[in-house]
Amino acid sequence: DIQMTQSPSSLSASVGDRVTITCRASQSISNYLNWYQQKPGKAPKLVIYAASSLQSGVPSRFSGSGSATDFTLTISSLQPEDFATYYCQQSYSPPPTFGGGTKVEIK
Amino acid sequence: QVQLQESGPGLVKPSESLSLTCTVSGASISSYYWSWIRQPPGKGLEWIGYIYYSGTTNYNPSLKSRVTISVDTSKNQFSLKLSSVTAADTAVYYCARGAPIDVEKYFFDYWGQGTLVTVSS
Numbered sequence: 001d002i003q004m005t006q007s008p009s010s011l012s013a014s015v016g017d018r019v020t021i022t023c024r025a026s027q028s029i030s031n032y033l034n035w036y037q038q039k040p041g042k043a044p045k046l047v048i049y050a051a052s053s054l055q056s057g058v059p060s061r062f063s064g065s066g067s068a069t070d071f072t073l074t075i076s077s078l079q080p081e082d083f084a085t086y087y088c089q090q091s092y093s094p095p096p097t098f099g100g101g102t103k104v105e106i107k
Numbered sequence: 108q109v110q111l112q113e114s115g116p117g118l119v120k121p122s123e124s125l126s127l128t129c130t131v132s133g134a135s136i137s138s139y140y141w142s143w144i145r146q147p148p149g150k151g152l153e154w155i156g157y158i159y160y161s162g163t164t165n166y167n168p169s170l171k172s173r174v175t176i177s178v179d180t181s182k183n184q185f186s187l188k189l190s191s192v193t194a195a196d197t198a199v200y201y202c203a204r205g206a207p208i209d210v211e212k213y214f215f216d217y218w219g220q221g222t223l224v225t226v227s228s
Contacts, residue, residue, distance in 0.1 A: 032208065042220075046214060046215060046216050050208055087151065089152075091208070091211075092212065098154070
């Protein structure tokens with residue numbers, strides 16, 4: 001299985017901050033990398049697919065980049081509703097696997 | 108609007124089978140990878156498997172010997188059966204739609220709300 005490693009595992013930030021989360025794959029996955037946002041007690045929500053495509057309805061302050069093994073999710077100006085846990089997921093090779101998550105907390 | 112809803116028992120005894128159904132509304136079960144994903148309390152996400160509308164299935168090797176996913180297109184439902192459960196199978200179980208980018212490559216664009224299944228005697 002392809003291992004997905006996220007860093008950091010948690011971070012504290014203030015409203016308005018620029019936040020970057022990193023995801024690294026154990027082998028090249030081209031651009032088959034997706035990002036999800038999960039709030040407590042809720043199902044994950046798709047934010048970015050195919051490394052850099054913004055899911056419909058997701059604010060433009062979210063962006064994704066990267067290819068092969070290294071990817072980033074950036075929130076350009078953190079808003080109160082963005083405090084959540086974010087997961088990356090590869091779909092290059094079955095089984096699809098998720099990173100361990102990055103919890104974005106209020107500073 | 109596409110909606111998915113899980114249903115099934117919230118408590119299962121060790122060694123028995125867990126059975127859940129996902130009802131899809133607002134979309135037809137076609138051309139998508141209909142998946143089950145689980146999340147143990149306080150932990151990360153684990154893909155269990157999918158069924159394609161044609162009936163083709165693919166399971167996580169870690170669970171393959173115990174998992175069966177089936178589809179009922181007439182009811183727009185798909186189901187999960189996990190046999191010989193233990194406490195380690197206690198988790199929130201989600202059904203999700205896998206939207207294809209390429210063959211066997213997809214992202215999960217719609218999710219059910221999730222249902223907690225506890226394995227305990």
